[in-house]
Amino acid sequence: MKFLRNLLGREETSASASSVAPSPTVPCLHSRFRVGWATDVGKARRHNEDAALVLTAAHDGEDARQAFGLFALADGMGGHQAGEVASSIAARTAAHHIVHQLYLPTLVQQEHSTDQPALSEVLVNAVQAANRAVASRVPGGGTTLTCALLLGPRAYIAHVGDSRAYTVTEADGLDQITHDHSLVDRLVELGQLTRDEADVHPQKNVLYRAIGQSGVLDVDIYMRTVSEGERLLLCSDGLWSMVRETEIASIVTTAPSLQAACESLVAAANQAGGNDNITVILVEPPLD
């Protein structure tokens, strides 16, 4: 019924022909995401407790939708393989929620309305669903979760824990988008520790927020436009705690491809000791 009304709605308002949105038909040859990603157990651990999920969709034709990209990265913790399970469940649960609530409806909807949940609500609900799934299915397990939804160049990022999202440019290097939910990060914010002190602080691994916690989980939401020449980088602490930001930036901007960049980043982290699992996702959104 509603669907019909939506269709008829177009008819009704067509008395004022100018009010009907002409769909800008964009040539779509370059309207897809370019993506690279890599994950590695590192040198010191026996299991890879990180999880990564990459999903992109693009289509061409009349009334084309913006290219859709979903990138999730999770770094699990907890014994007896709980870490692996927690990170995998978190990434998959969040992706399922987002595709179901957000992407599938766009394939048929006519216009945006308040009847659809807002993007940030979908993201928060997705991460909270992941939290519930981990809490109930992996007792004693926990994970970080950083989830980037891209609609064309517009990035919406939901984040819990100490995995990170950055933008990378040749000119300015890395620009960190997310804030770590770690004790030492708060102390640095308050001016009680320097960044260097934080890097060697005995409690640098204490998170105050993670997936798998009981109770209500606060989810951070960030929004960024990833402009031409910029890339979005998601990574676990196995990368950022081992490799300096300037080196990460130079690897990303000089590598022949995004995939080659990801593999070089993993190699650099391993060369620096590879103390933890390393996962990297690099994304370049389609041009306008």
Added chain:
Amino acid sequence: MKSLETHHIGIPDPSAESPAQEQTSRETRYIGVPESPVEPAKEEPKAPGPPAQTADRKGRGTQYMAPPSAGPEPVEGRLPDGYMLQDRYRVLMLHAVGGMSTVYKAQDLRFTRVTRLCIVKEMLNTAADPQVRAMVKSNFEREANILAALNHPGIVEVYDFFSEGKRSYLVLEYVDGKTLEDLLDEAEGFLPESQVVNWAIQVCQVLSYLHSHDPQPIVFRDIKPSNIMLDGHGRIRLIDFGIARNFQSGQKGTMIGTEGYTPPEQYRGSAEPRVDIYALGATMHHLLSKQDPKLEAPFSFHERPIHRTNPTVSRELTDVVNRALEYDIDKRFGSAEEMQRALMSLSSARGGSGTAPFGTTAFVGSDITPLWRFRCEDEIRSTPAVHNGIVYVGAYDHNLYALDAESGKFLWKYATEGGIGSSPCVYEGRVLFGSADRLLYAINAETGRIAWTCPTQGSVWSSPRAAFDHVFFGSDDRNLYAANTYSGRVAWKFATEGKVRSSPSIGNDTIYVGCEGGVVYAVDISGQARWRFRAKRSVTSSPAFSDAMVYVGCQDSYVYGLDIRSGWSAWRQRTGGPVVSSPVFGEGLLLVGSVDKHLYALDADSGRIVWRYATEGQVTSNPAAAGGAVYFGSVDGAVYSLDIKTGNLRWRFQTEGPVVSSPTVMDSVVYIGSDDRYLYALPA
């Protein structure tokens, strides 16, 4: 039952070296240092804090610390009920299990005629190296000796201590009572302010005793609701000792959860008496606000003011708690005595309920006097415009007035055939404004002579905006118009689904506008729709935009943040009433009023409420931001100025009628009209 796992009575003692961990900082080592082991670089850190539960990990993986609310976990090799220790203490039952200790309720059989209960705390010495193990034991004994010598009614007594093999034991007085954590959990509403103040005064007394201990002050280091017990006589007892910390094993990996009550400097190894002041402040914040700091970002008390959850708390008590919680140690109370005096001077300390709770600062005076005011013949509901030293304002008396901005002197007026609710805009020497007589007017900005009019089929309440030599405005005839600014000729009109009372915003070669039919449109400069967004009710508010988002208020009570490229709603924030006020940016915040009587400051990226300010009337006026302040009117008759960052009141000016007009700020002067028919010029 709550576990009693943490504990640190800290005694400064430079000679105390913890064997399980190496202190490399220059800091003095204290008994009960809450786990600040600084260790050689490149090694995995040891576990912070006593974990309520840790998952055993293969190798050097991460660990998960159970949420603080997790109950005790059975531990291997715990003593069976009836077990005898030292031929003297009979274990009656398990009392609690912590990360580093197991606590039993026991009976002291030395007292044969009475049943004397006690608490036996067992700590396991797990160090592999025999030398380290010996050091753990001797540290334990040295600290136990100091604790046993303490004598204060507010501190649980230490009766005895001993070691058996790998296990060390502390025998403590059994207190029949409940911890403040238990009492808080059980309380249905908020704990009475006078009760919390009374407990805090008693804790201050105990801290004064510990901090003045000879030869060295004792720092408790772990004040929190679960370590403070209320006995059957209403007396406070500090129940836990940090001695178990010596037995902490070197756990590694990522952990979740922080203590929540610990001051920032304690994580740098500092342990001076004022860390207890902070922890007491944190404890009081938790007791009064019912917000558990273990579940919040660390050190975030100032971001979560008590009155936000508990509006009954007095401002004076809040001030005391906030001072105890200062990040800067020198801004806190200098001593427990000083804090105690501040608490005792509160009216709630004398059994009163506290005075001046938040949100009742009702006063009707004004903090400032106007520079000038000018009386029109009817209500002023539009926003004044200021250009080249002239203020232009439309009134419901059908006139557009031009006044000297400095003196308020009348220059000229232009009469239309209807009330003017539209706000004028000045473009290329012309003042453009609409009237209820269905016309858009362009008049000479200096002389007030008419240049042209543009007829529509409905009243023009929408305020025109000009760009690209065109003026864009809406009409009650349901169209958005684009007219040439020189000739007034209509270039195009764009039909919407309702009256257009929203004022268009122009940017990125796009016009953003709402309509009473509840639709927000993005229209390109040739009059073609780029996208539309359908809300539930009228969109009278005018959109604001950034390079990525369009923001708009709606009578469905929401403020929407829409993706500027697609019209997709990125976020929405619900207020308590219709939003007619138009949002504006200031200092990275989105400011907007609501009929629910509040002015809101929202995070523009997430829509999260950063602060909100309550007035006595609906806020339909559009706020204006300038110089770190925000200005707006309320139907309560006042004009308000708030600090943008904090939402604190800077000043308030009372007019004689509702203020639905919106302010314009120019050269440190706020120009705003009121339904009392006056246009006011106020010092910003």
